[in-house]
Amino acid sequence: MTRAGPAADDPRTLPVTDAGRPLARARFSDRTRAIATRGAAGWTVSDRAAELAAGGADIIALGVGNVDLPTPAHVVAAAHESLDRGRTHYSAIAGEPALRAAVAQRVRRRCGASVTDGQVVVFPGAQSALFSAIQCLAGPGDEVILLEPVYATYEAVVAAAGATPVPVSLRTEAGFALDLRRIEAAMTPRTRALLLNTPNNPAGYVLSAPDVEALALACARHGLWLVSDEVYGEITFGAAHASPGAVAAVRDRLVIVDSLSKSHAMTGWRIGWAIGPPDLAHHLATLAQAELFGSPTFIQDAAVAALEGPQEICAAIRALYRERRDTLLAGLATVPGVTPFPSQGGMFLLADVAATGLRGDRFAAELLDATGVAVVPGEAFGASVADCVRIGLTQPVARLQEACARMRAWRAGSPAVTGR
Numbered sequence: 001m002t003r004a005g006p007a008a009d010d011p012r013t014l015p016v017t018d019a020g021r022p023l024a025r026a027r028f029s030d031r032t033r034a035i036a037t038r039g040a041a042g043w044t045v046s047d048r049a050a051e052l053a054a055g056g057a058d059i060i061a062l063g064v065g066n067v068d069l070p071t072p073a074h075v076v077a078a079a080h081e082s083l084d085r086g087r088t089h090y091s092a093i094a095g096e097p098a099l100r101a102a103v104a105q106r107v108r109r110r111c112g113a114s115v116t117d118g119q120v121v122v123f124p125g126a127q128s129a130l131f132s133a134i135q136c137l138a139g140p141g142d143e144v145i146l147l148e149p150v151y152a153t154y155e156a157v158v159a160a161a162g163a164t165p166v167p168v169s170l171r172t173e174a175g176f177a178l179d180l181r182r183i184e185a186a187m188t189p190r191t192r193a194l195l196l197n198t199p200n201n202p203a204g205y206v207l208s209a210p211d212v213e214a215l216a217l218a219c220a221r222h223g224l225w226l227v228s229d230e231v232y233g234e235i236t237f238g239a240a241h242a243s244p245g246a247v248a249a250v251r252d253r254l255v256i257v258d259s260l261s262k263s264h265a266m267t268g269w270r271i272g273w274a275i276g277p278p279d280l281a282h283h284l285a286t287l288a289q290a291e292l293f294g295s296p297t298f299i300q301d302a303a304v305a306a307l308e309g310p311q312e313i314c315a316a317i318r319a320l321y322r323e324r325r326d327t328l329l330a331g332l333a334t335v336p337g338v339t340p341f342p343s344q345g346g347m348f349l350l351a352d353v354a355a356t357g358l359r360g361d362r363f364a365a366e367l368l369d370a371t372g373v374a375v376v377p378g379e380a381f382g383a384s385v386a387d388c389v390r391i392g393l394t395q396p397v398a399r400l401q402e403a404c405a406r407m408r409a410w411r412a413g414s415p416a417v418t419g420r
């Protein structure tokens with residue numbers, strides 16, 4: 001029999017001074033516990049896959065959403081030029097004027113919104129913009145509605161502000177659909193904001209313009225902020241992305257969060273922004289001062305080049321992911337027990353694996369062991385998709401075909417399925 005040792009906060013485990021007096025333990029904040037959400041735990045399969053790959057295994061990594069195209073050459077050149085010009089000092093806290101202007105113009109062009117440069121605040125990526133926006137909009141005692149399946153970091157972003165995430169599932173028999181009645185039923189006097197992500201990670205749905213407008217108006221009726229995460233706005237396979245920025249009645253409560261990560265193959269540059277009404281932009285800039293003291297100047301110069309230069313990269317990424325989506329849908333249709341939801345945009349699709357008798361987490365773990373294919377358990381995106389896995393469109397067509405072939409052989413009970 002093993003005996004449990006003393007608990008971590010047992011005074012006997014505390015260090016003592018030379019005089020034998022116990023010292024008090026320094027503690028972590030409650031918020032550190034709150035941010036350890038299931039979204040954070042969703043990466044264990046991908047982490048293990050990375051370890052196996054480092055050990056020489058033939059892993060097909062369909063987990064993390066890295067765009068596998070190079071950043072356009074003119075953008076890289078703009079960063080070099082900026083460095084050569086000595087643009088290596090502090091930037092304006094809310095962002096370089098040229099970048100704020102380029103972003104505002106892009107949004108005006110895309111959705112007709114009358115956004116001014118001063119409404120744009122630059123952050124190192126959409127993730128940071130999202131985090132900062134929620135810090136400004138919600139706190140302890142407040143609730144934030146998340147539409148499930150939900151991007152894996154949202155829960156932690158809300159919890160880090162001390163607020164409570166309130167998930168509302170969009171899952172239906174056939175896929176995912178906006179159920180306004182259910183969403184409005186979740187709105188309470190404590191609700192401060194709703195977080196929208198279309199095209200959606202992980203499910204790949206793209207909400208129609210009427211749906212986006214109806215949701216935006218519901219937020220307005222209930223006095224909520226609407227935070228619209230538009231990082232996949234350029235990657236649609238059918239109908240174009242609809243932004244709530246086009247809904248005039250909600251512009252005083254709308255926060256648009258976006259970046260160049262996915263649209264311009266710039267995930268590692270860490271450059272994004274939040275756009276809100278002027279008073280929110282002021283608060284965001286104050287928070288950015290406390291948190292960042294500005295973003296790197298030469299990266300902002302490169303971002304201006306990305307926004308104002310040739311835009312072929314966006315169409316190239318769209319075409320590439322569409323082809324991969326088609327490949328995966330065709331390949332997965334031949335895997336027993338796996339039913340993919342046809343994605344209409346973004347970089348991922350969800351597949352229901354309930355018919356294999358495994359939950360998403362077991363499926364993902366066993367799939368990696370048996371075949372070297374890494375996917376993300378649906379649980380990371382909410383309880384309503386725990387019977388699913390997320391599969392990334394992040395590998396060339398031939399590797400996706402190979403992944404489907406390994407999966408098919410594994411489900412058919414063939415022993416020789418792994419590339420390891």
Ligand SMILES: Cc1ncc(COP(=O)(O)O)c(C=O)c1O
Nearest residue numbers: 065125126127151201259261272
């Ligand atoms: C829905 C969604 N929002 C935000 C982000 C973060 O993007 P960024 O690289 O701009 O921080 C991601 C990254 O995968 C995402 O999928």
